[in-house]
Amino acid sequence: MDYSISIHLSLSGALLLLNTAFLLTEWGATVKPEWVCEFVAAVTHYALLCCFTWMAIEALHLYLLLIKVFNTYYKHYLLRLSAAGWGIPGVIVAVSLGVKDVKQFYGVTEMSMADTNQTSNICWITDATFFYSLNLVYFTVIFIFNSGILVLVASRICKMKRALRVGAKASTHPARYSESCKSGLTVLSLTFLMGTTWGLAFLGLGYINYPILYLFCILNSTQGFFIFLWICLSARKQRKRQMEDKVTSTPMKSSAYSLSHHPLG
16 A cells, blocks of 8 residues: 555645744744743644654655565554654654753744844744754754655666666657656655755855745745645546556456356356
């Protein structure tokens, strides 16, 4: 059974949770009870870690599906992935909240606007050391892993296209161009799917680089849209495959029925 669509939906759910919680961060800083802002900050942090984790799961699933083996059965596969995707960030945030009496990690944080004197209060991580040591290391490990998987998948796609081209007859230049475009679009979609566009954040560290920041915001804001297109295309291919299986299985069933009801049978 292919669990790809379920994994895509889980990543989309994590992104939806992140965007929804982020919209509440500025509002939560204005509410009087302090626990409201702490809750909003913790949910935002949890959603961010869930996004990173499900991006890594996307890469792992693609590796198992395309690189390692094609059809391998893993017991409770989706349940294990869901436990990792939603559970690991939950443990991290729960531990961070559990040491509240020792160190406060969530609450009102003052953000200063670049090149201006304006400041804004939001609900987020209050300790800079905790933020960089956890989030940056967590994302760096996932980014390296996903980038490696993306390179392996891209090389495998190129090898498969080359093998098909050698095995088939010589195709025309428009057909080759169309195949190259499809392969390029596939790799580009996988780049969004595995969140490697988030790696642009490394290029914006230490100094203000407005082109990189704008590109980072545009690409990651449209990540959900590209995942939606990928899900639609995957569902369409799956329905087409099911229809083909039904068409091929129908003649076999009818012939078996004829043999079983044959007068000489």
